[in-house]
Amino acid sequence: MLNLFKKKQYVTVPSGKTEQKTVNEIVESKNSIPDGLWTKCDGCGKIILKSDLENNLMKCPNCSKYFRIAARQRIDLVIDNNTFKEYDRDMMSLNPLDYPEYEIKLKKLNKETGLNEAVVTGEGLINGEKCVIAAMDSNFLMGSMGSVVGEKITRAIERATEQKIPVIIFTASGGARMQEGIFSLMQMAKTSAAIKRHSDEGLLYVSVLTDPTTGGVTASFAMLGDIILAEPGALIGFAGPRVIEQTIKQKLPEGFQRAEFLLEHGFLDAIVKREELKKTLYQILLMHRR
Template sequence: MLKDFFGKKKKKYASIPSEQGKLEVPEGLMKKCSGCHKIYYRKEMQKNVNVCPNCDYHQSLTAWERIGSLFDEGTFEEWDKQLTTTNPLEFPGYEEKIEKDRIKTGLNEGVVTGKGSINGQPTAFSVMDASFRMGSMGSVMGEKIARAIENAKDESLPLIIFTASGGARMQEGVLSLMQMTKTSIAIKRFSEAGGLMISVMTHPTTGGVSASFASLGDYNFAEPGALIGFAGRRIIEQTIREKLPDDFQTAEFLLKHGQLDKVVHRHEVKSLLTTLLIMHGKGGETS
């Protein structure tokens, strides 16, 4: 029964034996760590910002969970919420998949953009959500991120981008790949205007996202154990005909080879961002 309960199932409730007989446990009450496979109350894991208390594995966060863990309450303002994805190439079944993800996540696209304050320090932000089409970058995602960069430039705000993506969105073909150029050019303009960009790569950050705006920050950070890379391990090994290291394309591997500035534990991200925003801004009160 435990296997049925914590695995995929169609039942709303699962029965767990107890001294009194059977105890019905509501679905979603518990959460299994993807690292050590220990089971916790979901609320306990959420209080720890989805970091496993046992093995320190960083579980995924939704965009709004991450925003809620970082930004001062009542300070964030969302940008371009109304932008929605269409089906420019008339790819079969694409619109139905998008609609399912809208219902599942409550988002119109796999990124939330806006502005807010972190410990009193104002900043613009883009937070990607891998639960929407695996965070794949299509036309609307690229447009929202590019607009956020332009807004940050126009309002003289620093910009923080949290990435989580499986890469380009295949249903949009070359239109998806064009977003790499669009976002990169927007960041170049932002940088030339004196803007500060901080990139925080989370698991996974791959494909066209890793090869464009995710790697263009003035500071490039990553969460522990995050998968970061362009092509997959198997493709690279078949191409170069060599076995790659076990830690290849992890945040720690990239740090060791000079491609990251720091691997930052999720509990330390808010403090680090606050320090950098004060350093590059006008200072202010912290809490």
């Protein structure tokens, strides 16, 4: 009588007999499915097979919400096959402020992501047009800009200046890296100065803002592009919406700090869908070919 109201489901077993299973037992059997096959969309709330997501350029097949992608995925999306030559791959951060457990966190992220830092830089071809490219990765400390991120981006820009070729930077960052303090903030000036020297040579810099682009990255090289593009729905700003609302004591407009809002108010040149990005960048490179 104790199990009288316990919901049961009948299933057929190989012997042809009927077996009773409780809901809990069914759930436990489903938990034996390997992890990592499915993910949930934050936009529509539906469960998606990860392989379907990857085949759709990391966009939800139901609501088209953009999922964040890793730096190397980003590079593979736009750079011609087997043409990418990576710069400064082995460069790693130190701990200049002796921040507690910072080295441990960096080693853990290296193991999880296969990256030494939050940006991948190098050169390659886009439909045969040569450029220098940098792609930030939000999987590594939220793409925060420490001394190595700033140094790698600066070196990449300087190489482009020497070769007299365009620079394309994909931004994805939570801003300056708090574990490095003033060393992180110095990267804002250093990267901006490198962009200025590149511009003085009459060379092209295209900035592509992805979700999220915030803080010190927004306040430096992200918004210095000759042409500034963004992915649909990308969060772009300096301080976050909640911080701003608490400061000014006002409710912000719908979609504030999203790419569409910034395009409407003149901060962007265009919003480009992921599947059209390589073609768009190629057209821009052709238009500005020296």
